[in-house]
Amino acid sequence: MGRYETVFRAAAEDPETFWLRAAEAVDWEAAPTRALDSSRAPFHRWYPDGRLNVCYNAVDRHVEAGRGEQPALVYDSPVTGTRRTYTYARLRDEVAAFAGALTGLGVGRGDRVVIYMPMIPEAAVAMLACARIGAVHSVVFGGFAPPELAVRIDDAAPKVVVSASCGIEGRRLIPYKPLLDQAIELAGHRPEKRVIVQRPQERAELGPDDLDWADLVATAPAAPCVPVAATDPLYILYTSGTTGKPKGVVRDCGGYAVALLWSMGAVYDVGAGETMFTGSDVGWVVGHSYIVYGPLLAGATTVLYEGKPVGTPDAGQFWRVAAEYGVKTMFTAPTAFRAIRKEDPKGTLAAGYDLSRLRYLFLAGERLDPETYHWASALLDIPVIDHWWQTETGWPIVANPVGIEAAPVRPGSPTRPLPGWDVRVLDPSGQPVPPGTDGAIVVRLPLPPGALPTLWNDDARFVGSYLSAYDGYYLTGDSGHIDEDGYVYVMGRTDDVINVAGHRLSTGSMEEVLATHPDVAECAVIGVADTLKGQVPRGLVVLKAGTVRESAEVEAELVRLVRERIGAVASLKDVAVVPALPKTRSGKILRKTMRGIADGLDEPIPSTVDDPNVIETLRPVLRRPEQQA
Numbered sequence: 001m002g003r004y005e006t007v008f009r010a011a012a013e014d015p016e017t018f019w020l021r022a023a024e025a026v027d028w029e030a031a032p033t034r035a036l037d038s039s040r041a042p043f044h045r046w047y048p049d050g051r052l053n054v055c056y057n058a059v060d061r062h063v064e065a066g067r068g069e070q071p072a073l074v075y076d077s078p079v080t081g082t083r084r085t086y087t088y089a090r091l092r093d094e095v096a097a098f099a100g101a102l103t104g105l106g107v108g109r110g111d112r113v114v115i116y117m118p119m120i121p122e123a124a125v126a127m128l129a130c131a132r133i134g135a136v137h138s139v140v141f142g143g144f145a146p147p148e149l150a151v152r153i154d155d156a157a158p159k160v161v162v163s164a165s166c167g168i169e170g171r172r173l174i175p176y177k178p179l180l181d182q183a184i185e186l187a188g189h190r191p192e193k194r195v196i197v198q199r200p201q202e203r204a205e206l207g208p209d210d211l212d213w214a215d216l217v218a219t220a221p222a223a224p225c226v227p228v229a230a231t232d233p234l235y236i237l238y239t240s241g242t243t244g245k246p247k248g249v250v251r252d253c254g255g256y257a258v259a260l261l262w263s264m265g266a267v268y269d270v271g272a273g274e275t276m277f278t279g280s281d282v283g284w285v286v287g288h289s290y291i292v293y294g295p296l297l298a299g300a301t302t303v304l305y306e307g308k309p310v311g312t313p314d315a316g317q318f319w320r321v322a323a324e325y326g327v328k329t330m331f332t333a334p335t336a337f338r339a340i341r342k343e344d345p346k347g348t349l350a351a352g353y354d355l356s357r358l359r360y361l362f363l364a365g366e367r368l369d370p371e372t373y374h375w376a377s378a379l380l381d382i383p384v385i386d387h388w389w390q391t392e393t394g395w396p397i398v399a400n401p402v403g404i405e406a407a408p409v410r411p412g413s414p415t416r417p418l419p420g421w422d423v424r425v426l427d428p429s430g431q432p433v434p435p436g437t438d439g440a441i442v443v444r445l446p447l448p449p450g451a452l453p454t455l456w457n458d459d460a461r462f463v464g465s466y467l468s469a470y471d472g473y474y475l476t477g478d479s480g481h482i483d484e485d486g487y488v489y490v491m492g493r494t495d496d497v498i499n500v501a502g503h504r505l506s507t508g509s510m511e512e513v514l515a516t517h518p519d520v521a522e523c524a525v526i527g528v529a530d531t532l533k534g535q536v537p538r539g540l541v542v543l544k545a546g547t548v549r550e551s552a553e554v555e556a557e558l559v560r561l562v563r564e565r566i567g568a569v570a571s572l573k574d575v576a577v578v579p580a581l582p583k584t585r586s587g588k589i590l591r592k593t594m595r596g597i598a599d600g601l602d603e604p605i606p607s608t609v610d611d612p613n614v615i616e617t618l619r620p621v622l623r624r625p626e627q628q629a
């Protein structure tokens with residue numbers, strides 16, 4: 001039996017012992033005597049009697065252990081020409097000061113703080129400051145428009161919102177403050193205060209409820225770490241579901257700290273003093289887990305990179321970062337590599353940097369296409385590791401755990417389930433399928449530490465969305481299969497979620513927006529293959545009878561509407577007015593059929609179709625060659 005199998009079995013056969021042992025790597029105020037509490041199943045809780053502070057584990061304890069002068073976080077921002085290093089001691093002081101400022105604003109244990117920020121170090125400082133005082137942060141990705149921010153503000157009901165005067169997208173400056181003001185106007189809930197980081201590129205005008213970050217921290221007393229229950233929420237992270245209302249994924253403190261710390265060694269092979277660079281954004285789960293908490297819990301150095309992998313100034317920035325900071329493990333979404341490859345197909349820019357310390361490239365967030373895998377492998381000559389997980393799970397479900405034992409890579413598979421994850425593939429009746437057969441990918445309950453215990457203020461939706469399809473299983477929303485050797489293949493979502501440039505979006509929410517246009521009778525949004533972003537949304541709308549306006553005019557308005565309501569990140573740039581949408585005889589829109597045609601597949605026309613002519617009319621509209629992979 002190999003090492004992977006030994007560890008996997010240990011976690012499966014005696015999870016209590018396995019996860020209590022893993023918990024020893026965390027510093028507890030009260031060490032847990034039990035790992036799992038299933039007394040309220042299906043609401044499982046990890047480390048029910050443990051008490052800890054996640055910020056203490058991520059920051060202070062490393063200072064106490066003598067790592068105070070080691071870089072904890074390196075801020076690298078080619079878009080502003082800034083590089084700044086925060087040692088663990090400096091990070092502790094800045095986090096303690098902002099935690100003191102939040103305390104002064106009346107924020108305490110269990111209170112929520114919404115963070116709407118670009119990729120600046122203050123975003124990580126704000127997250128850790130919340131963790132320090134037991135407050136619950138909810139980071140909202142900066143590419144979301146005010147209405148999306150408003151929905152999250154209403155759901156999380158924060159006492160304080162932390163933001164910045166502006167973000168920088170390539171060469172464009174995006175003023176954040178007006179977006180925040182609009183969101184607060186739209187929201188029913190009114191946060192008491194807003195804290196704004198004034199960036200030199202553009203300062204914001206502050207109103208009576210706004211406070212300048214710099215003023216606040218200048219006078220704030222350092223706040224100590226407040227130990228909380230392991231089961232207390234650390235954060236809420238909203239993610240797209242089938243409908244427009246995002247799901248507030250809750251993360252606990254204890255289970256998350258243990259699982260992340262365990263994954264840093266077992267999966268990413270990163271330990272204290274080593275450097276990890278995750279090219280993502282703190283607004284996504286990848287940013288929460290592997291820009292902020294994971295590397296810091298491990299006492300490693302993390303790189304917080306502001307900018308795109310390409311553009312400003314060139315497509316060699318990821319190589320520069322890797323060389324300059326001696327990155328051992330790099331993690332990003334495949335789309336970033338597709339973008340780099342598009343600009344620099346021969347990888348000439350990489351040749352200009354010393355990448356000898358780069359040991360692994362991890363990719364996740366969307367399917368890793370074989371071309372990207374082969375290109376990156378040939379260019380870097382290091383293991384390129386696909387791995388599969390979700391906002392809900394907090395850390396990888398399936399990976400090639402190089403820190404335990406590297407398995408031979410099979411392109412197309414993120415490899416095997418990690419210890420703690422009992423992954424199965426079921427048919428629609430709930431029966432397991434034979435190896436190699438596609439079905440719904442599910443995980444047998446209980447989920448391991450670090451995975452979501454519930455949705456914020458919505459236990460019923462948690463059960464309805466994830467636990468009710470198959471009794472005793474968590475529904476991942478992905479379909480795929482497992483081969484004879486236990487390798488998992490993730491083929492795609494079974495719901496309305498799409499992945500655009502590694503960003504998880506809901507086509508359902510885009511349809512909800514399109515449907516509000518006064519000229520739209522009905523609409524559908526489908527995700528179609530895209531050579532750069534993996535998938536992009538495409539809208540198809542039928543206008544109301546009697547509408548006399550030019551189609552092009554309505555199409556442009558609809559593109560603008562989605563940008564204003566959901567945000568630029570939705571990337572809906574293609575909306576077409578069509579005479580009719582294909583439907584079944586019972587009136588269900590045939591989205592899957594349209595998707596198949598758009599992707600150039602030989603999609604069979606379902607026998608339930610109402611009028612096959614509608615599909616034939618749509619074929620030329622759906623098949624736009626520039627969108628096809």
Ligand code: COA
Binds near residue numbers: 364
């Ligand atoms: N604030 C404001 N606007 C933002 C934003 C932010 N934080 N993030 C993205 N946007 C905007 C972009 O400027 C763009 O606007 P545009 O339509 O006016 O050009 C739009 O949202 C779409 O952004 P994106 O999908 O990221 O496309 P892009 O062309 O700007 O960049 C990539 C494409 C592939 C280079 C980029 O998405 C990337 O590097 N992704 C990989 C890493 C990653 O983020 N992964 C996330 C999960 S691991």
Ligand code: AMP
Binds near residue numbers: 365502
């Ligand atoms: P998010 O919650 O934003 O991390 O998105 C999670 C979803 O992204 C998953 O449910 C998958 O659909 C997709 N995904 C993430 N990683 C992979 C991967 N390695 N291969 C295929 N799909 C992936």
